[in-house]
Amino acid sequence: MLEIPTFVQNFMNQFSSAGHKIYLVGGTVRGLIMNHKVSDWDFTTSAKPEEIMRIFPHSFYNNQFGTVGIPIEHEGTSYIFEVTTFRKESNYSNVRHPDIIEWAETVEEDLARRDFTINAIAYDGSKITDPYDGQIDIKNHILKAVGNPDIRFKEDALRLIRAIRQASQLGFMIEPATMKSLNENSNLINKISWERIRDEFFKILTSDHPAEGVLFLKNAGILNYILPELNECFGVDQKSPERHHIYDVGTHLVESLRHCPSRDPITLFATLIHDVGKKETYSKDEKTKIITFYNHEVVGEKLAKKIAHRFRLSKEQENKFVTL
Structure with a gap:
């Protein structure tokens, strides 16, 4: 009882x-x-x-x-x-x-x-x-759709991101058939207002497992729709002679989020995209094998403003987001 x-x-x-x-x-x-x-x-x-x-x-x-x-x-x-x-x-x-x-x-x-x-x-x-x-x-820490997951997500597309939000809040894994359905129906996220997406995304960022939540979004194909600038950073190499990076840009950003001590959603969001300009500024010298990202912070600021508008941040939030 x-x-x-x-x-x-x-x-x-x-x-x-x-x-x-x-x-x-x-x-x-x-x-x-x-x-x-x-x-x-x-x-x-x-x-x-x-x-x-x-x-x-x-x-x-x-x-x-x-x-x-x-x-x-x-x-x-x-x-x-x-x-x-x-x-x-x-x-x-x-x-x-x-x-x-x-x-x-x-x-x-x-x-x-x-x-x-x-x-x-x-x-x-x-x-x-x-x-x-x-x-x-609950005992096995599994998030699973009721019945047919395709039907559940087509009934209410907000469930796509809610699934990931609840998994990241609870520290649960997503059951394979449910994850497969998330992937196959990820385009339905375009039917949801940006205000609702933002609210759920912020709950992921402020959850106990935000890095896992972002990786769930990536693996479910949703990140490409809501934050393509970050999605494109995965696979962008940073490892080169005399450089300390061991992760690609996308993984580095997720790890930065994982280790951010703040619980403020804007600070966490800014941490997650702080190097997002590196995708557009990537350059590799074929002789020395040295990778550079000249002016990535300038490009990153422009992208941050674009992202702030998409996520319907307030003027105050946008100023903080871009400045950080």
């Missing part, structure tokens, strides 16, 4: 008393299983939105996805408990949101629409519902 706070259990009991099923779900359950501190409490229920609002008159509902927000106060801390009616989804014409949403009868139907097995686990306060063996994947 997973341990949940009394105030959360009491909240769930109000649904049970009204004759409804309710479960903790998604990242909340994953966090409980992994013994992480949980601050976001997400629920799924058999109750329809209007039934939820009858139980909690102070709740609010202003979306098409069946999610009701319920303000909760506990020991001086304010929470918004998000409670979503069991639902099924279909037809994702914009590769982001479903065109058709229907209420589902069971929690198992609701879990079938979720992205990854580690997020497709529900808990009713006494029993875990885990139809896709997410607990096994």
